[in-house]
Amino acid sequence: MPVPEISERFSGSVNRITLGATKENGGTRTSTVTIGGASNVVYGGSSADAGEKPVIAMDVLDSKPEDWPDVLLEPYKDVLDSPGDWAKKCVEEFGAELICVKFEGIHPDKGDKDAAHAIKVTEEVLKAVGVPLVLWGCGNDEKDNQVMPKVSGAAKGEKCLTGAVTEDNYKSLTAIALADGHYLITQAPLDINIAKQINILASDMGFPLERIVTFQSTGALGYGIEYAYSIQERQRIAALTGDKMMAMPVICDVGYESWRAKEAKVTDAPDWGPAEDRGPAWEIATAVCLLQAGVDIIRIRHPRAATAVNNFINQVWQK
Amino acid sequence: MILIAERINGMFNDVKQAIADKNKKVIQDLAKKQTEAGASYLDVNVGTAAADQEGTIQWLVETIQETCSTPLCLDSQKPDVIAAGLKVINTENGVLLNSTPLNKKSDEEVFDKYMEMANQAGPKANLIALTMDKNGVPQDTDTRVAIAAEIVSKAMEKGFDTQRLFIDTIVLPVKVPNAQSQPGNILAAMDQIKYLSDPAPHMTIGLSNLSQGASERSLINRVFLAMAISRGLDSAIADVFDQALMNVVATSDLLMDKQIYSDSFLKVYSSANKG
Numbered sequence: 019m020p021v022p023e024i025s026e027r028f029s030g031s032v033n034r035i036t037l038g039a040t041k042e043n044g045g046t047r048t049s050t051v052t053i054g055g056a057s058n059v060v061y062g063g064s065s066a067d068a069g070e071k072p073v074i075a076m077d078v079l080d081s082k083p084e085d086w087p088d089v090l091l092e093p094y095k096d097v098l099d100s101p102g103d104w105a106k107k108c109v110e111e112f113g114a115e116l117i118c119v120k121f122e123g124i125h126p127d128k129g130d131k132d133a134a135h136a137i138k139v140t141e142e143v144l145k146a147v148g149v150p151l152v153l154w155g156c157g158n159d160e161k162d163n164q165v166m167p168k169v170s171g172a173a174k175g176e177k178c179l180t181g182a183v184t185e186d187n188y189k190s191l192t193a194i195a196l197a198d199g200h201y202l203i204t205q206a207p208l209d210i211n212i213a214k215q216i217n218i219l220a221s222d223m224g225f226p227l228e229r230i231v232t233f234q235s236t237g238a239l240g241y242g243i244e245y246a247y248s249i250q251e252r253q254r255i256a257a258l259t260g261d262k263m264m265a266m267p268v269i270c271d272v273g274y275e276s277w278r279a280k281e282a283k284v285t286d287a288p289d290w291g292p293a294e295d296r297g298p299a300w301e302i303a304t305a306v307c308l309l310q311a312g313v314d315i316i317r318i319r320h321p322r323a324a325t326a327v328n329n330f331i332n333q334v335w336q337k
Numbered sequence: 338m339i340l341i342a343e344r345i346n347g348m349f350n351d352v353k354q355a356i357a358d359k360n361k362k363v364i365q366d367l368a369k370k371q372t373e374a375g376a377s378y379l380d381v382n383v384g385t386a387a388a389d390q391e392g393t394i395q396w397l398v399e400t401i402q403e404t405c406s407t408p409l410c411l412d413s414q415k416p417d418v419i420a421a422g423l424k425v426i427n428t429e430n431g432v433l434l435n436s437t438p439l440n441k442k443s444d445e446e447v448f449d450k451y452m453e454m455a456n457q458a459g460p461k462a463n464l465i466a467l468t469m470d471k472n473g474v475p476q477d478t479d480t481r482v483a484i485a486a487e488i489v490s491k492a493m494e495k496g497f498d499t500q501r502l503f504i505d506t507i508v509l510p511v512k513v514p515n516a517q518s519q520p521g522n523i524l525a526a527m528d529q530i531k532y533l534s535d536p537a538p539h540m541t542i543g544l545s546n547l548s549q550g551a552s553e554r555s556l557i558n559r560v561f562l563a564m565a566i567s568r569g570l571d572s573a574i575a576d577v578f579d580q581a582l583m584n585v586v587a588t589s590d591l592l593m594d595k596q597i598y599s600d601s602f603l604k605v606y607s608s609a610n611k612g
Contacts, residue, residue, distance in 0.1 A: 210597055210598075211597065211598045211599055211600075212599075214597050214598070214599035215599040215600050215601060218599055218601045218604070218605055219601075222601075252597070256597050261596065261597065263597075263599070263605055264597060
């Protein structure tokens with residue numbers, strides 16, 4: 019049966035964003051990453067309508083992870099104590115174009131490290147790699163409000179993607195991201211109405227809509243992926259039909275969510291196949307599925323998953 | 338909702354006076370303010386303000402385009418006046434020709450003329466066609482639908498994309514004796530018109546006409562607008578300065594699932610609409 023040609027056209031498009039500031043733009047990055055720009059659904063329209071290729075952000079934690087399974091620790095075993103070296107490894111060995119520094123260790127329950135630590139990590143990573151950075155807080159409002167403005171300041175002018183802000187906690191991070199020239203992640207708990215509202219709230223503070231990336235929350239394969247998929251699809255359709263409050267590129271956190279799945283981390287399950295394959299496979303399946311809905315940045319943890327998802331992206335987003 | 342802002346019309350005294358004085362500022366201010374209020378198109382109607390309708394519509398179009406790139410809706414029952422407007426308009430912004438009946442006693446081919454002008458004006462030119470023919474404005478539902486069907490089939494025959502077609506079911510003042518059954522007939526006609534093609538033609542109405550001469554004009558307008566939107570109306574020539582009306586549009590879009598809900602939905606409606 020021939021595949022029908024989809025000729026539907028839309029009036030709007032996803033905002034195009036370039037992360038990272040090189041020397042000419044007042045930063046120290048040696049490369050930039052441009053995302054967004056889609057003016058049709060994935061596979062719809064011409065190849066020009068597809069916009070920029072989605073990009074993988076490889077996760078680097080500010081502190082040695084406490085709860086990662088061995089399969090995931092293995093590729094990073096010699097760099098787990100040094101975020102700078104960790105980031106360097108992701109870029110030089112695994113080809114990362116974007117690094118996501120996740121400040122887990124500042125969370126009151128996971129080390130409660132202070133702003134001085136977070137600043138040091140930020141500076142180390144900025145020095146170690148030339149790719150643009152995502153700087154992501156720990157999710158504890160009080161601690162994020164204390165520490166993340168300092169992190170933002172340490173990377174001032176580098177055009178990083180910072181966040182995430184929520185409907186209940188957005189003012190200080192939004193203000194500092196605006197002042198320091200960064201981009202902002204607005205986060206909603208799998209709720210399209212709150213997703214729109216938080217964009218409006220940030221916009222009301224004078225933050226340009228064109229500098230926002232939305233995070234709808236992610237569900238992994240078997241753990242709510244259908245909710246994440248349908249919300250991301252709905253946001254993409256809203257962007258394409260001209261809703262300026264929903265026209266932002268999208269980030270999703272495949273790495274963290276996939277490695278929470280028991281299928282990814284349980285080792286004592288001979289019927290499930292080799293443990294070293296399952297985790298990366300869970301990330302790959304989750305990422306490839308969500309990419310169909312319209313996603314622009316995917317956080318990934320295992321290098322094998324990064325390679326496979328990159329291959330997929332390169333095949334689908336051919337020019 | 339595709340809102341066509343109604344204020345640049347020679348029937349209004351300030352516009353009439355501006356045309357007489359060649360006062361550009363009044364016109365340009367109206368263009369700017371209506372755009373900011375959320376207009377998708379600005380209606381341009383010379384009305385009875387000048388004897389030279391062709392020259393006047395050209396002056397209005399040029400005056401607006403000096404400071405504003407909102408698409409214009411050229412409003413005249415005379416093909417020559419529309420043609421004059423089209424000569425000076427920037428069709429790149431989009432344009433809506435307003436409007437033609439199916440046919441007239443004096444001109445059987447009037448619809449074809451308007452369609453041809455829209456075609457000549459390029460792919461961003463759309464056309465409003467009235468459910469009206471040489472026998473006048475129909476009073477019942479069935480004749481309205483029959484005329485709309487003929488309009489749609491004529492457009493299809495000529496390869497005119499039905500998505501460029503706006504069917505205007507003609508709203509009569511509710512205060513006119515014996516006209517009170519008309520709003521109901523129009524709604525019933527809309528139920529059928531939306532199935533005439535796939536995708537459906539747009540449907541529009543000259544909303545303010547409904548409350549002509551009546552008390553509680555704004556209330557009458559906005560209640561009928563909400564009723565009509567629920568039947569598939571997706572456009573109206575209306576007073577975009579009527580904030581209560583605009584709130585009804587924003588809320589109706591929400592309830593028809595055309596906008597994603599957010600707690601600030603009223604506030605963002607016009608800014609999201611402006612592009």
